[in-house]
Amino acid sequence: MNKNILVSGGAGFIGSHVCKLLNQKGYTPIVIDNLSTGYKEFVKWGPLIKADIQDKKAVKDLIQKYEPIAAMNFASYINVGESVQNPSKYYVNNVANSTIFFETLVENNVKNVVFSSTAAVYGNPIQDKIDESHPYLPVNPYGQTKLMMEQILKDFSTAYNSKYVIFRYFNATGSDPELEIGESHYPETHLIPLVVDALQGRRESITVFGDDYDTADGTCVRDYIHVLDLAEAHVLGVEHLLAGKDSCIMNLGNGNGFSVSEVIDVVKKVSGKEIPVTSGSRRDGDPGTLVASSKLAKDILNWSPKITSLEDMVNPVIQWREKWFRKN
Numbered sequence: 007m008n009k010n011i012l013v014s015g016g017a018g019f020i021g022s023h024v025c026k027l028l029n030q031k032g033y034t035p036i037v038i039d040n041l042s043t044g045y046k047e048f049v050k051w052g053p054l055i056k057a058d059i060q061d062k063k064a065v066k067d068l069i070q071k072y073e074p075i076a077a078m079n080f081a082s083y084i085n086v087g088e089s090v091q092n093p094s095k096y097y098v099n100n101v102a103n104s105t106i107f108f109e110t111l112v113e114n115n116v117k118n119v120v121f122s123s124t125a126a127v128y129g130n131p132i133q134d135k136i137d138e139s140h141p142y143l144p145v146n147p148y149g150q151t152k153l154m155m156e157q158i159l160k161d162f163s164t165a166y167n168s169k170y171v172i173f174r175y176f177n178a179t180g181s182d183p184e185l186e187i188g189e190s191h192y193p194e195t196h197l198i199p200l201v202v203d204a205l206q207g208r209r210e211s212i213t214v215f216g217d218d219y220d221t222a223d224g225t226c227v228r229d230y231i232h233v234l235d236l237a238e239a240h241v242l243g244v245e246h247l248l249a250g251k252d253s254c255i256m257n258l259g260n261g262n263g264f265s266v267s268e269v270i271d272v273v274k275k276v277s278g279k280e281i282p283v284t285s286g287s288r289r290d291g292d293p294g295t296l297v298a299s300s301k302l303a304k305d306i307l308n309w310s311p312k313i314t315s316l317e318d319m320v321n322p323v324i325q326w327r328e329k330w331f332r333k334n
């Protein structure tokens with residue numbers, strides 16, 4: 007049987023790490039990416055089709071050529087703040103373009119799909135550890151687009167007999183330990199790479215937004231999940247579907263929260279260097295604490311995160327960004 011898997015957004019941060027693991031597990035990732043925020047250098051383990059996911063002809067042609075047994079969809083815009091400023095950009099790409107993509111998949115008989123959703127579908131938490139039964143109350147258009155796509159995938163499943171595994175990631179971070187690919191976003195808005203940039207002199211300082219939250223040190227607490235753990239969940243997720251099992255929706259998180267101050271302190275500690283820090287006021291819509299329960303992923307896929315210490319998450323990002331910016 008062919009082991010081709012269609013990966014949209016495979017030139018991005020998470021998609022490229024998943025492609026590397028797919029290849030190690032004997033699959034061939036077939037990447038479709040318009041390179042709007044991804045990097046062609048990140049596509050190393052299978053062909054890159056440079057096209058937009060809403061280009062029905064490009065998607066149909068690649069399905070006919072490679073006959074993928076399943077698809078994974080990472081392609082979307084991901085910047086929460088930008089989604090508030092420019093919601094139309096997010097609804098067009100993350101909902102309209104993604105729906106056309108899924109339509110082309112079912113029309114061409116690709117009926118097993120793994121989809122990247124987000125903790126942003128939950129909005130402000132009403133429980134300590136967020137599980138999948140938490141109410142869906144997204145507080146920004148980005149989270150809303152992902153919630154809409156979840157519903158669309160459910161409706162497609164009912165109508166067209168397709169199946170899905172939807173993963174709601176918390177804060178993805180880390181990098182490939184062999185430094186072939188790593189954490190880079192365009193533009194960069196994620197805390198750990200921004201702290202590393204302040205460490206390595208690519209930005210003047212790191213700003214801490216709010217130090218009066220109801221957390222141990224007053225700064226926001228987030229659940230960081232290593233991209234290699236996410237990649238492992240995706241392989242298990244696609245194999246779950248290929249084994250004929252049911253559609254499901256699962257959180258992927260570490261289960262432990264780390265504060266902004268803890269992240270900065272760990273980067274200082276592992277590098278042995280100071281980092282310039284400035285204080286800012288709270289940002290609208292930033293909850294104090296966001297931590298996942300990933301019990302369901304353990305129950306269904308026997309998945310649990312392996313890289314759980316902050317040191318092990320930030321170290322490869324420090325090394326990767328040093329290497330990446332020396333070359334680029």
Ligand SMILES: NC(=O)c1ccc[n+]([C@@H]2O[C@H](COP(=O)([O-])OP(=O)(O)OC[C@H]3O[C@@H](n4cnc5c(N)ncnc54)[C@H](O)[C@@H]3O)[C@@H](O)[C@H]2O)c1
Pocket residue numbers: 014015016017018019020021038039040041042043044045057058059060079080081082083084099103122123124125174175176177178179190191192
């Ligand atoms: N990074 C996180 O912490 C995080 C957390 C929760 C969910 N997610 C989700 O994970 C997925 C991957 O995120 P990432 O951090 O790797 O982002 P990324 O920006 O690095 O990757 C997204 C990729 O999709 C491509 N793309 C976007 N729109 C496209 C289109 N219309 N056609 C073709 N290609 C397109 C981009 O060029 C890029 O390569 C996204 O769906 C995101 O919403 C990420």
